Every structure is written in C-alpha cells, then in structure tokens.
Amino acid sequence: MFPTLIRRAAQKGAEEIPFIYTNPYRAKRLWPPDFTKIHPKHQFRLERRFRRRSKLRWARPRWTKAVKMVQFGSIVFVAVYGVLFLDWNTTGNPENPPFHTIRTWFFGLMGNIWGRGQVRRRDEPDEASPVSSSDS
Structure with missing residues (x-):
C-alpha cells in the first residue's frame, strides 16, 4: 500500500x-x-x-527441497527406530514381540560388524569344536 x-x-x-x-x-x-x-x-x-x-x-526451491528432505529423514528415522530399537511392551505375547524376525536378522548382520570373525547362524554346526570321535 x-x-x-x-x-x-x-x-x-x-x-x-x-x-x-x-x-x-x-x-x-x-x-x-x-x-x-x-x-x-x-x-x-x-x-x-x-x-x-x-x-x-516468492518461490524458494532450495528451501522447499530442504524441508522435504528433513521431513523424509524424520519419517525414515522414526520408522527405523520403531522397528529396530523401540521396546514394544507386549502384554499378550512377550516371547514373540512385533518385528522380532526383522530385529534378529538385523542384529545378526550388525552384531559382529567390528569383530574379526564372521557372523554365524545359530542353527549352523560349530566347525571349530571337535565333534568327531576319531581323535580318541
């Protein structure tokens, strides 16, 4: 005016x-x-x-892109945190909480990320232990 x-x-x-x-x-x-x-x-x-x-x-393409990236990042963070790290207080079935298979798979991969040995599955037989009876 x-x-x-x-x-x-x-x-x-x-x-x-x-x-x-x-x-x-x-x-x-x-x-x-x-x-x-x-x-x-x-x-x-x-x-x-x-x-x-x-x-x-008044178009601000850089600002709009930054806001979209922050929104996307926060959504992904919340989803990953909820699936992998959130403690779901399950009263109905404490043996099998939600996302249990995804958590065991992920922490099986990432459990020994800085170690020297490779990560083995629980159901694989242990090759290092002497199981055979031919030694005695």
Missing part, C-alpha cells in the same frame, strides 16, 4: 521534486492500476498475471 502511494506521488510530482524520480525509463502503465475503473475481464487477467508473478517471486 505504502510503496504504491509513494510511487504514484513520485510519478505525479516528478517535475516538482526531481530527486525522488530518477529512473530514465518511464513505465507504460501505472502499477497497480485503479481496479474500480477497469472492466472485470481485464481485472481478472491482471490478477492472474499478478498471481503468477508473485508465485515466481
């Missing part, structure tokens, strides 16, 4: 106050126009153009 008033005052009084209006290129039309004197069809066109230009002016 105030920039419009200042701009209109500068255009009207450019001859009287020379230091306000210093642009050598004059605008073809005064913006924003007086919408009370414009035909509704032309007013709609101007509003549509103004909406499009303001969307382009």
Whole structure:
C-alpha cells in the first residue's frame, strides 16, 4: 500500500521534486492500476498475471527441497527406530514381540560388524569344536 502511494506521488510530482524520480525509463502503465475503473475481464487477467508473478517471486526451491528432505529423514528415522530399537511392551505375547524376525536378522548382520570373525547362524554346526570321535 505504502510503496504504491509513494510511487504514484513520485510519478505525479516528478517535475516538482526531481530527486525522488530518477529512473530514465518511464513505465507504460501505472502499477497497480485503479481496479474500480477497469472492466472485470481485464481485472481478472491482471490478477492472474499478478498471481503468477508473485508465485515466481516468492518461490524458494532450495528451501522447499530442504524441508522435504528433513521431513523424509524424520519419517525414515522414526520408522527405523520403531522397528529396530523401540521396546514394544507386549502384554499378550512377550516371547514373540512385533518385528522380532526383522530385529534378529538385523542384529545378526550388525552384531559382529567390528569383530574379526564372521557372523554365524545359530542353527549352523560349530566347525571349530571337535565333534568327531576319531581323535580318541
């Protein structure tokens, strides 16, 4: 509102106050126009153009991308935490809590990540122990 008033005052009084209006290129039309004197069809066109230009002016693609990435990261974090690390207080079946198979699989893979030996399954026979009776 105030920039419009200042701009209109500068255009009207450019001859009287020379230091306000210093642009050598004059605008073809005064913006924003007086919408009370414009035909509704032309007013709609101007509003549509103004909406499009303001969307382009206020578009923040980097900010939008960052917000989407933070949202996606928080959703993935909550899902992984809920499946792998959350203590599901199961009153009905404490032997088989939810996601038990996924947890055993994941911690079977990650249980010995920094160790020297490979991770073995529980149902594999132990090859290092002397089971054969041929030694005695």
